[in-house]
Amino acid sequence: MEPRVTGDRCRPRDVALTMSEFQIIEENLRSAMRFFGQATGSGEVRSLEGAIAMFSGLEYGVFNIALLTRGITSDNGSLEARLAAAARYFKTRTLRWSFWLCEDLLDPPVRRRARQAFFDFGLRAISHPPGMFAPALLPSVRPLPAIECRRVADEATRKAFAEITTVAFEIPYTVAYAVYTPERAWKGDYQGFVGLVDGRPVAIVALVAAAGALGVYSLGTLPAYRRQGYGEGLLRAAVAEMQQRPGPLILQSTEIGYSLYRRMGFRDATKFTVYLTK
Numbered sequence: 121m122e123p124r125v126t127g128d129r130c131r132p133r134d135v136a137l138t139m140s141e142f143q144i145i146e147e148n149l150r151s152a153m154r155f156f157g158q159a160t161g162s163g164e165v166r167s168l169e170g171a172i173a174m175f176s177g178l179e180y181g182v183f184n185i186a187l188l189t190r191g192i193t194s195d196n197g198s199l200e201a202r203l204a205a206a207a208r209y210f211k212t213r214t215l216r217w218s219f220w221l222c223e224d225l226l227d228p229p230v231r232r233r234a235r236q237a238f239f240d241f242g243l244r245a246i247s248h249p250p251g252m253f254a255p256a257l258l259p260s261v262r263p264l265p266a267i268e269c270r271r272v273a274d275e276a277t278r279k280a281f282a283e284i285t286t287v288a289f290e291i292p293y294t295v296a297y298a299v300y301t302p303e304r305a306w307k308g309d310y311q312g313f314v315g316l317v318d319g320r321p322v323a324i325v326a327l328v329a330a331a332g333a334l335g336v337y338s339l340g341t342l343p344a345y346r347r348q349g350y351g352e353g354l355l356r357a358a359v360a361e362m363q364q365r366p367g368p369l370i371l372q373s374t375e376i377g378y379s380l381y382r383r384m385g386f387r388d389a390t391k392f393t394v395y396l397t398k
């Protein structure tokens with residue numbers, strides 16, 4: 121059976137058996153990024169030819185996102201056509217946008233000239249996060265401190281999510297506030313969790329069930345609370361809330377999170393390049 125790369129966003133776990141790890145990772149990411157098109161009420165999610173665009177309604181490039189929806193198997197100008205479609209889409213809406221490219225969607229000859237093609241469309245590479253896959257979480261190697269895990273479900277948890285995003289990911293507060301505090305933002309697949317210590321919000325994570333796996337996004341801990349086990353503790357607690365039994369998880373890692381994720385059972389399965397308008 122041919123693996124399906126596009127299609128339904130939430131499918132039973134056994135469907136994932138027909139997909140390779142990179143396909144699970146990039147399809148889960150596409151589901152997750154819809155959040156930014158739906159969060160503010162002034163953006164949208166738009167299907168393009170071979171790609172998809174999420175416009176947040178804000179002049180903030182990393183929240184205005186385009187992704188491929190299927191692979192490019194021959195060097196016939198398809199990459200340029202899809203970049204042109206994304207560029208046309210954003211041109212009338214914003215000057216600032218980004219493109220998340222899963223390298224495994226490109227055949228080697230196309231991959232070799234991708235950087236130049238993106239450059240020609242005014243985009244430069246800003247990061248190369250590994251796409252990671254874990255069949256299930258490994259047990260913790262040390263006792264973890266207590267952390268209360270609260271689902272984002274009211275004004276206080278929405279504000280806490282925005283505030284911790286601002287600090288942990290260095291995103292302007294006005295932008296984080298516009299994206300994470302509307303009630304409508306949390307009505308889709310993107311489920312947020314806030315970790316509290318002695319009643320104070322100190323960490324966040326978002327989880328997305330899609331493509332037969334649970335995607336981990338936005339794990340962040342306030343600097344003063346880092347390296348004490350709260351990040352791992354919140355992630356484990358949130359996963360336990362979303363999964364009835366152990367199952368596959370995926371994520372894209374930053375450098376600072378990488379060794380934590382390796383210890384928890386994640387392995388490199390693909391590579392992404394994030395391009396941002398110059």
Ligand SMILES: CC(C)(COP(=O)(O)OP(=O)(O)OC[C@H]1O[C@@H](n2cnc3c(N)ncnc32)[C@H](O)[C@@H]1OP(=O)(O)O)[C@@H](O)C(=O)NCCC(=O)NCCS
Pocket residue numbers: 288289323338339340341342345346347348349350351352353372373374375376377379380381383
């Ligand atoms: C990545 C991040 C979420 C980790 O949060 P955290 O609360 O510090 O996570 P933990 O404390 O569970 O683990 C972090 C490290 O502290 C270590 N640690 C945890 N408890 C410890 C203890 N009691 N004694 C010594 N070391 C400890 C862990 O082993 C881990 O080390 P490692 O990175 O070398 O594997 C945090 O650094 C952050 O917010 N970074 C910025 C945002 C970001 O990049 N997020 C990742 C998105 S993919």
